[in-house]
Amino acid sequence: MKKYCFGIDVGGTTIKCGLFSTDGNLLDKWEITTRTEENGVHILPDIAAAINQKIEDRGLTKNEIEGIGLDIPGPVNEKGVCMLAVNLHWGQVNIVREMEKMTGIRTKALNDANAAALGECWKGGGAGHKNLIMVTLGTGIGGGVVVEGKVIAGAHGSGGEIGHVHVTEELNEPCNCGNVGCLEQVASATGIVRLAKMQLDQNPDQPSVLRGKAFTAKDVWDAVKAGDEAADAIAEKFGLYLGRALAAFACVTDPEIYVIGGGVSKAGNVILDYVQKYYRQYAFPGCKDAAFALATLGNDAGIYGAAKVVL
Amino acid sequence: MKKYCFGIDVGGTTIKCGLFSTDGNLLDKWEITTRTEENGVHILPDIAAAINQKIEDRGLTKNEIEGIGLDIPGPVNEKGVCMLAVNLHWGQVNIVREMEKMTGIRTKALNDANAAALGECWKGGGAGHKNLIMVTLGTGIGGGVVVEGKVIAGAHGSGGEIGHVHVTEELNEPCNCGNVGCLEQVASATGIVRLAKMQLDQNPDQPSVLRGKAFTAKDVWDAVKAGDEAADAIAEKFGLYLGRALAAFACVTDPEIYVIGGGVSKAGNVILDYVQKYYRQYAFPGCKDAAFALATLGNDAGIYGAAKVVL
Numbered sequence: 027m028k029k030y031c032f033g034i035d036v037g038g039t040t041i042k043c044g045l046f047s048t049d050g051n052l053l054d055k056w057e058i059t060t061r062t063e064e065n066g067v068h069i070l071p072d073i074a075a076a077i078n079q080k081i082e083d084r085g086l087t088k089n090e091i092e093g094i095g096l097d098i099p100g101p102v103n104e105k106g107v108c109m110l111a112v113n114l115h116w117g118q119v120n121i122v123r124e125m126e127k128m129t130g131i132r133t134k135a136l137n138d139a140n141a142a143a144l145g146e147c148w149k150g151g152g153a154g155h156k157n158l159i160m161v162t163l164g165t166g167i168g169g170g171v172v173v174e175g176k177v178i179a180g181a182h183g184s185g186g187e188i189g190h191v192h193v194t195e196e197l198n199e200p201c202n203c204g205n206v207g208c209l210e211q212v213a214s215a216t217g218i219v220r221l222a223k224m225q226l227d228q229n230p231d232q233p234s235v236l237r238g239k240a241f242t243a244k245d246v247w248d249a250v251k252a253g254d255e256a257a258d259a260i261a262e263k264f265g266l267y268l269g270r271a272l273a274a275f276a277c278v279t280d281p282e283i284y285v286i287g288g289g290v291s292k293a294g295n296v297i298l299d300y301v302q303k304y305y306r307q308y309a310f311p312g313c314k315d316a317a318f319a320l321a322t323l324g325n326d327a328g329i330y331g332a333a334k335v336v337l
Numbered sequence: 338m339k340k341y342c343f344g345i346d347v348g349g350t351t352i353k354c355g356l357f358s359t360d361g362n363l364l365d366k367w368e369i370t371t372r373t374e375e376n377g378v379h380i381l382p383d384i385a386a387a388i389n390q391k392i393e394d395r396g397l398t399k400n401e402i403e404g405i406g407l408d409i410p411g412p413v414n415e416k417g418v419c420m421l422a423v424n425l426h427w428g429q430v431n432i433v434r435e436m437e438k439m440t441g442i443r444t445k446a447l448n449d450a451n452a453a454a455l456g457e458c459w460k461g462g463g464a465g466h467k468n469l470i471m472v473t474l475g476t477g478i479g480g481g482v483v484v485e486g487k488v489i490a491g492a493h494g495s496g497g498e499i500g501h502v503h504v505t506e507e508l509n510e511p512c513n514c515g516n517v518g519c520l521e522q523v524a525s526a527t528g529i530v531r532l533a534k535m536q537l538d539q540n541p542d543q544p545s546v547l548r549g550k551a552f553t554a555k556d557v558w559d560a561v562k563a564g565d566e567a568a569d570a571i572a573e574k575f576g577l578y579l580g581r582a583l584a585a586f587a588c589v590t591d592p593e594i595y596v597i598g599g600g601v602s603k604a605g606n607v608i609l610d611y612v613q614k615y616y617r618q619y620a621f622p623g624c625k626d627a628a629f630a631l632a633t634l635g636n637d638a639g640i641y642g643a644a645k646v647v648l
Contacts, residue, residue, distance in 0.1 A: 038646045157492045171589055180591025181468045182622035191588045277502045278482055278589040280491025308503045312495035
């Protein structure tokens with residue numbers, strides 16, 4: 027094992043870059059802008075230039091670099107080819123081939139939610155475990171499945187796309203994916219707001235601090251903590267949908283731990299309480315005692331996971 | 338790679354034994370009786386004796402044997418320890434340690450449904466694929482999940498326990514596992530009979546060839562093929578429950594192919610038609626074109642998979 031590696035987390039606006047020691051310490055962290063113009067043709071050359079510059083600035087040699095891990099917001103197949111990344115304005119891009127050509131350094135590429143899962147498994151909320159499912163509750167829902175320390179990319183790059191498990195017949199409007207009744211529609215930040223509106227509409231006489239104003243998922247969880255009865259009912263439903271979905275996934279990979287991250291998880295342990303209640307109700311007996319934890323790496327999960335994938 | 342390996346499939350009544358070439362040809366197949374008396378203490382010594390005898394009979398040497406793979410009806414952890422196998426009258430048994438001591442040959446152990454999945458992936462209905470989910474529809478439902486050619490044992494030995502995913506609120510009676518509403522309760526051979534009785538009871542005026550007699554799952558599928566309207570409704574419900582469950586699993590490991598085996602699958606391709614219809618409705622778009630196939634190895638799937646696990 028060489029001394030250093032890079033973990034690169036490519037987002038639609040900025041690219042987070044990390045230089046790591048191969049024993050897992052983040053030595054340097056910086057950001058560059060994601061230039062999406064001209065179908066994003068500048069993105070990989072910009073990253074290669076940043077890496078080459080960092081190597082020069084620190085007086086390193088390429089022989090000391092174990093590899094470059096790079097994650098993107100879109101599906102990546104096992105050969106490191108991106109099939110489509112709307113936020114980067116990319117169609118099909120062979121990330122590994124292009125990066126290796128420009129840097130001379132061995133490269134691996136993966137999906138961003140999968141990178142976050144691997145990062146949390148390595149140094150975050152799931153540290154010390156080798157089998158994990160991570161759920162990132164943001165505007166949408168991302169997910170990643172780690173088995174024996176490796177993240178599952180899937181035959182079509184859709185491994186860990188757990189936001190799109192069907193969980194309810196209650197909805198009529200389609201999900202962004204085209205299906206109807208996805209977990210993302212009821213358990214993401216926007217999903218929680220949807221559930222809340224349904225609760226308030228269907229129970230017009232139930233008092234709630236959420237009534238009569240525009241509110242966010244954070245407002246809902248604040249109301250839960252303040253003892254608001256309607257908010258509690260919303261949280262129960264959120265817990266049912268997410269907990270029962272995780273119980274279904276338990277039958278597949280039987281993880282040691284579930285890690286919940288993303289903006290919604292900032293509400294804290296209260297989220298885990300509602301999810302675990304329903305998980306334990308629906309999970310196969312052998313899996314009921316799996317652990318639950320909040321993510322701890324925040325926005326750095328991606329660079330940690332990207333770095334880990336080359337180790 | 339050495340020249341030979343053994344695949345041993347331990348059932349509650351008989352133990353199937355196979356001698357394989359390591360390139361995957363079944364050279365010899367025989368059975369011995371499973372002696373469950375005295376808490377099954379004779380089972381592993383009987384297997385070791387059978388293997389040692391076969392090596393002697395064929396004039397082989399232990400240096401030519403790559404390993405012994407052994408599957409049992411119960412959860413097995415990654416160290417090859419059985420936690421509980423009711424049908425063998427076993428509590429905790431360190432299969433790998435005992436077999437290696439008695440034979441001097443490297444041994445691996447796994448769950449029987451997981452072995453069947455690996456066998457079908459290697460030489461059966463899923464041959465040519467590395468990512469697969471297998472469903473065995475028998476009296477109960479067994480399952481196995483293969484990712485990158487390896488079967489997922491799970492943190493608690495419950496990887497692939499897909500018969501116990503929660504699929505319905507329609508039932509009141511508990512599953513053998515203690516939960517209520519498991520896939521096994523509506524899609525196994527006994528589950529199909531349960532669905533059929535519900536269909537006939539809830540639609541007393543619907544004519545059906547199934548009425549007024551004791552029937553099996555095979556009778557239901559025969560009625561489906563004969564155009565029986567009630568049987569078609571039963572098959573639709575079976576397809577909904579199993580197809581939607583597989584679509585949920587697609588979000589986790591995103592397999593290339595689903596292989597359906599077990600006694601129920603003898604009804605043939607008609608089963609796949611009903612399952613695929615609902616799978617395609619509920620699966621994440623990236624996973625919708627996954628393939629479906631019937632298992633082809635029958636009762637030999639276990640010995641094939643057990644052999645593969647040591648290669």
